[in-house]
Amino acid sequence: MSDRYSRQEAFFGIGQEGQEKLLSSRICIVGLGALGTVTANNLARAGVGFIRIVDRDYIELSNLQRQIIYTEKDAAEALPKAEAARRHLAEANSGIEIEAMITDFNSSTADTLISDVDLVLDATDNFETRYLINEACRANRKSWIYGGAIGANGMTMNFIYGDDQPCFCCLAGTDNKGTGQSCATSGVLASTTSIISSYQCAEALKYLTGNGMLRKTLLCIDLWENQIDEISVAKDPDCPVCVHGQYSYYGKSLGMQAVSLCGRNAVQIIPEEPGDIDFDDYAQKLAPLGRVAVSQFTLDFENKDIGIKLFKNGRAIIKNVDDPNRAKSVYTEFIG
Ligand SMILES: [Zn+2]
Known part of the structure; x- marks a missing residue:
């Protein structure tokens, strides 16, 4: 031992x-x-x-x-x-x-x-x-x-x-x-x-x-x-979760999600269905539009306005954007 x-x-x-x-x-x-x-x-x-x-x-x-x-x-x-x-x-x-x-x-x-x-x-x-x-x-x-x-x-x-x-x-x-x-x-x-x-x-x-x-x-x-x-915290006798088993977050299908990241001027995009992103394909597609860098885990794309960090499963962090809807359109425009 x-x-x-x-x-x-x-x-x-x-x-x-x-x-x-x-x-x-x-x-x-x-x-x-x-x-x-x-x-x-x-x-x-x-x-x-x-x-x-x-x-x-x-x-x-x-x-x-x-x-x-x-x-x-x-x-x-x-x-x-x-x-x-x-x-x-x-x-x-x-x-x-x-x-x-x-x-x-x-x-x-x-x-x-x-x-x-x-x-x-x-x-x-x-x-x-x-x-x-x-x-x-x-x-x-x-x-x-x-x-x-x-x-x-x-x-x-x-x-x-x-x-x-x-x-x-x-x-x-x-x-x-x-x-x-x-x-x-x-x-x-x-x-x-x-x-x-x-x-x-x-x-x-x-x-x-x-x-x-x-x-x-x-x-x-x-x-x-x-x-x-x-x-001491009292149990709520009418708590939807631990008394009634009713959930507001769990099990909900959310479609494409855009979440602002705390104080970062960046928005996370989660596609409706996780994908399996081929970084080389995307690098080719994005190269004419800005600067592209590929690593084992991420593809980074930047042009003069925005930055995108794309992960293997299709999730992305859109930088220099704080409006979730704008981030969704950036994602759709550049990633699909
Ligand atoms: Zn409870």
Whole structure:
């Protein structure tokens, strides 16, 4: 037996038995930004046996201040976050399986991404995806751990399937768009995301080993005002999700989707049906219209007005555009 996990096994809450459980556990981390990179790093090193990492975006220089596993080289290459994370995590722990999914977590991908895991960790930056995670987890009988951070404020809560505790919809209400703040406009400290992620990871270790006492409250932290609160959240006796099983996001077919990316002057386009894009074909077609660069994972196209980053499955990020409808027409004009 190697001593890779000796310090974790020496801890009374884990032990050798707990370590074996971790090694046979499967998790999905949704989002590989500030929270997700800390979570993936901690849980890969902790020896969680199978980790599916899901992210739709690519790395930029402004990520490096808090997205702890990426490097300047990753940003220069604008690698997809899921692929860069997979490479770094595999270097840290070659004894576990890491599955990189360069995709959007949406109603058509949710089941595939979570149906075969034991626990889902939220590391997203928007309420809409969290509502979907909440509903998809309920439908797939999965537990998940919510985490959110902005500025020096963070919060986290466990949503365990099968107990009679509130769900995310009980907490947030049915149509909550969040605070309207984003990390791009209000900023975020790496200290905030690290501590919230660390709480999520500790709860994940308890859940996966079956040891310890899971927190049942909403934990809120304000690092700038030195305040930590635990808030009891009541179950909504009329909650559409956890009481009535009615879903507003899960299982909905959405057609071609255009989603503005938080503070980025960019819009993500998800075609109605995922395709299998032949980059060489598109490179030929687009070359007369602007500059084209092809890598293993993406095709980049730029002309004087717009930029397009096209992924293998037909998903694209349209740059220098913030109107979703304009982005859809750019996509239709150049990609099809
Ligand atoms: Zn509920």
